[in-house]
Amino acid sequence: MRSENRIPVQSTPGNSRPVKRHHSATYYAHRVKESLTTRLSKLICAIFLTLLFLVGITTFVLWLSLRPHRPRFQFQEFSIHPAFSQRNGFLNPKIIYNATAHNANQNIGIYYDSMHFDVFYEDHSIGGSPLLFPFYQKPKNTTIIAGQLGATALTVNRRQWQKFTADLARGQVVFRLQITSIIRFKISSWDSKRHKLRANCPVGVGPDGSILPIYKDKRCPTYFTYSSV
Secondary structure (H helix, E strand, O other): OOOOOOOOOOOOHHHOOOOOOOOOHHHHHHHHHHHHHHHHHHHHHHHHHHHHHHHHHHHHHHHHHHOOOOOEEEEEEEEEEOOOOOOOHHHOOEEEEEEEEEEOOOOEEEEEEEEEEEEEEOOEEEEEEEOOOOEEEOOOEEEEEEEEEOHHHEOOOHHHHHHHHHHHHOOOEEEEEEEEEEEEEEEOOEEOOOEEEEEEEEEEEOOOOEEOHHHOOOEOOEEEEOOOO
């Protein structure tokens, strides 16, 4: 047999190197252009979002400062005469009241075009009258609303007076005092449209016919009504 002298050749995979690709200058210029375009787009988006955020914050702050707040009503005094112990007190009754209207707005005034006061017992009106003349209330200002209703403005009958006495035996007589106003808000030189505002104030009186301490200076719930004015 013939022996062949062969030199073994061993190939190592690690020795094979990938072939490098050489790109043209146009390719690199295109890549740089794409990178710059992407960065510019991101910068523009960031600036736009920042401006949008600042505009939103500014608008929100202005809305908070210029948003009108409803006036606040409170009763300091309320009394009905004569005392409930008098059986014929309904023949010549009299109601005396003293309340305040407070404008809590910092930069917004309020025009009161009209105001009316009513007294309710068990959701039935027992009297009322107009209040004040039209007036303007400056920001952060309080107006006193005081007056009285005489027998001609009240419609209290014998049956209602007896109910007053029965309620008093259970501790107190509760009336609902309602102030209805037609108002306009004044912001700088701009006046809003007219709004009808109602303040409902539950007030309890004791044996002497005067307001009980727990009802004094209590903030009355107020709300707008949307009927035509």
